[in-house]
Amino acid sequence: MSIERLAHDIGRIARIDGDHSTAIPQLSLHRRSGKTDPMPCIYGLGLAVVAQGGKQVTVGEQVLDYGMGQSLLITADLPVVAHVTRADAARPFMCLFLALDARALMQQAAEMELPPVPREEAPRAISLTTLDASLLDAAIRLVRLLDEPALVASLAPLIQQEIMVRLLSGPHGPYLRQLVSAGSPSHQIAQAMAWLTQNYVHDVLMDELAARVHMSPSTFRLHFRHFTGMSPLQYQKHLRLQQARHLMLHQALDAGSTAARVGYESASQFSRDYSRLFGAPPQRDIKRMRHPPTESAGTAAH
Template sequence: MNEVTDQNNVQGLVRQALKVEHRPGDHSTRIPGLTLHLRNNPTDPLHCIYTLSLAVVLQGEKQISYGNQTFSCTEGQLTLTTFDLPVVSHVTHATRHKPFIGLVLKLDYNLILQVCSELKLNKPAGDIAYKSISVENLDDGLTDALKRLLNLQHETRFVDSLLPLLEKEIIIRLMESPHGPQLRYLASDGSPGSQILKVVAWLKQNFTQSIAMDDLAGRANMSGSAFRQHFKSLTGTSPLQYLKTLRLQEARDQMLMNRLDASQASSLVGYESASQFSREYSRLFGLPPSKDVQQLRRLL
């Protein structure tokens, strides 16, 4: 097992991140799939969907909840998300003089499969406690790889040639870290995790359709009861609620980014009843659509 990273190594990443951007907000970088997140104050809990990714807290602290589980992630820790999950996330420690700083890197499922094959990694033991979200201390190897990844921000001529190598190195180092069993479980052919992941990928492309739960179970080659059980254990929610969350999150994004009104957004994501959309939206996000979007715009 790799050693936990030295605090000076993390501070080196902090300095690099602040050279990229120092203003509060969510920032894209010149590196595809890498985003930088800064906050000067604690934030209110926000419903969102975490994708297959790693997230590193360089400074401050945040809290993540899904299902009946809650995680605290503090500086020098790496969070691995192996499923697209509806979560509630918020920054719990941040000040103007010591802002929250986080890095998020999206991961490629096919690259994970490739690395598992090349390293000839077996499926983890059957008694592994699989976690859709795992939090572990960052180690020196991953810290150094992330430093080199951030350096590409200032050497964009090397992005096309070096980024694939760095992404592969990061996956390999994750495999050798305490996160490794979670990735190996995800990549195991025929495991419940891989079957549910295929269904989730299909749902993300087809969530506006009318979908029968038995059809989803069939896509996973499971009985209805087994499908619901595995789905909830992996995502923290039922298939029906997951589908609703996908629709409502997409509607929220459309209202926020494309300035659609609630009626337009609800129809776009497959709702036939505007009143039902408003009720379910308020239940999930805590406010009616128009008030929620107004609040989000003030935060951005």
């Protein structure tokens, strides 16, 4: 099996540009026929595989360029800025994204005899590596299964379990094992991130959040920045602004109402923060998203 085979199979299903859901709920396919503008978005726990073209993802101060034959693992909900950097009509950007389940990963890891994570391995919420042949083969089989709808319910969970096993035991393994190891810094930071995701509207003292995950304030801030590339307050701000954009786009709320809904006390501060992140004030940005010059804006394409 080759990466070109995967690109061909994605192209057969994703015939037009866009983000395509599939009969396998955790699997989506993504196609772009040209470069895209940098777009702030949130990546969730999952595996992205680029079959053709290239992309750049910025996480805090870290910039990752990845392309054909590489895989990107995200181990927590993570605000990023992403854009397609290599694509044209003849060779579109082709990518698949497989959402992963944290509980299933923990259960699978518990059933495997895995080596301990090296102490020098710094915890990270995102990792990039070359796709190995066995994982590529499993990805191709998962996409090809879409051609056999009657077998999806029976076989898709088995291939997804195989992919989890190969991720836990392969180059991405240390980062996943950090995530699922109870009491590890990564696990504690992931718990804090999950709490912030559920409670981003409320103001919270970061010292209290550190205590919630049984860390000292200084250790918490250090590990949070290493893991996510940003401070806890920056992370909360990104969550608020991403949700604000979603509300204005899909519920037609005005900027003032939206600011209050996501936890801002000052509408002017909300507008300033929004403009810094998305490159335009709220009203102009939402108008741009509803009437983009080329393709639909705001999509991550993983």
